[in-house]
Amino acid sequence: LEVLSLVGSLERFSKHPLAGAILKAIQAEKAVSHDASKISEPPGQGMQGTVTGHSVQITSRKKLIKQQPDLETQLPPQAGGLECVILIDDQYAGIYRFRDTPRTDGQSFISHLSPRHQIQKTMLVSGDRESEVRYLAEQVGIENVYFSQSPEQKLEIVNAETSQANTIFVGDGINDAPALVAATVGMAFGQNSDVTTEAADVIVMDSSLQKIDEFLHISRRMRRIALQSAIGGMILSMFGMLLAAAGYLPPVAGAISQEVIDVLAVLNALRVAMPPKALTDFNPDHRP
Structure with missing residues (x-):
């Protein structure tokens, strides 16, 4: 319980997803939190800091063995799931193991992406x-x-x-x-x-x-509307220029036509602000 208290006092400052699991364990065990200082969490290097005068380090088995090969014999055999090794005052104090589980809608989402x-x-x-x-x-x-x-x-x-x-x-x-x-x-x-x-x-x-599926649908819709406005406006403008070159469109009528084309392009672009009936077609309950 003391190890959990020291580790939890450090992990409450962490942004790592596993920190939440440790904090939940602290609440469940009603462990006491302490003040922590000299906290460091370099990307990919674990976390370390000082809690109640003790140096606490949270790292991986691989990095620990690389740093202190003599501690390898003290570690228990690897098991399934995620793990982090706890060092207190540079001495092995324990291993916390976690079993990650995929989201319930993960498989259906992955199968949804391709089609x-x-x-x-x-x-x-x-x-x-x-x-x-x-x-x-x-x-x-x-x-x-x-x-x-x-x-x-x-x-x-x-x-x-x-x-x-x-x-x-x-x-x-x-x-x-x-x-x-x-x-x-x-x-x-x-x-x-x-x-x-x-x-x-x-x-x-x-x-x-x-929400990811919604973003994909929204971005594709915005791109489609933008292309419609840009390409449609250019095609209509080119058609107007051909008519003007052939003498069928006088200058004043041509200027008015161009303004009408610009207004149509802008009005079409404004359709982005009109939400469709559905922003997503992903069904989280679907099982492939």
């Missing part, structure tokens, strides 16, 4: 270890899987994919910020981090997959 939005390739790029990432990918139907990826590696993957086609990257943590900037469209779930919020082009406030 409805022409998404040709879906990838799961994560900093978690292979067993957990592959487990989640199988649950939602994603075949292209990248695991144990650092923020720099995520950036490389997104840059490579964006050089071949337009990309959408959806992330929710500080580690995703570089990839969010590099993607054609970066979408952030929630406001877990100011860095992520600044890096993203789109912010989904309530972390809903249905």
Whole structure:
């Protein structure tokens, strides 16, 4: 309980998604929170700080073994799920294990992307270890899987994919910020981090997959209306110029016609402000 209290005192300042699970455990166990100082959470490097005079570090098994190889023998065997290693005063204090579960509508959303939005390739790029990432990918139907990826590696993957086609990257943590900037469209779930919020082009406030579907429909509709106004206006203008060149459209009538064309283009563009009957066709309850 004391370890949980120390870790929780640090995690309440974290933006990592797993911090919420630890804070819930503190509430359930009624552990006491303490003041924390010297807090540091570099992207992809875990978290550390000082709590009641103790140095507390939260890191991964891989990074711990790299930093202190002699501690490897003290660690229990790896098991399924996510884990973080706790060090107190540079001594191994325990491991917290988490089991991630996909969203209930995750599989139906992934299967919805290709036929409805022409998404040709879906990838799961994560900093978690292979067993957990592959487990989640199988649950939602994603075949292209990248695991144990650092923020720099995520950036490389997104840059490579964006050089071949337009990309959408959806992330929710500080580690995703570089990839969010590099993607054609970066979408952030929630406001877990100011860095992520600044890096993203789109912010989904309530972390809903249905909101992503709405955004895709809205953006496609806006693009279609914009093209209609621009291309339609140019075609009508060219037709008017041909009539004027052939002598069928005098100057005054031509000027009036051009103004009418401009007004029609603007009126068509204003249709964007008129919401359609439905902003999404994604049914979260549908199971492929």
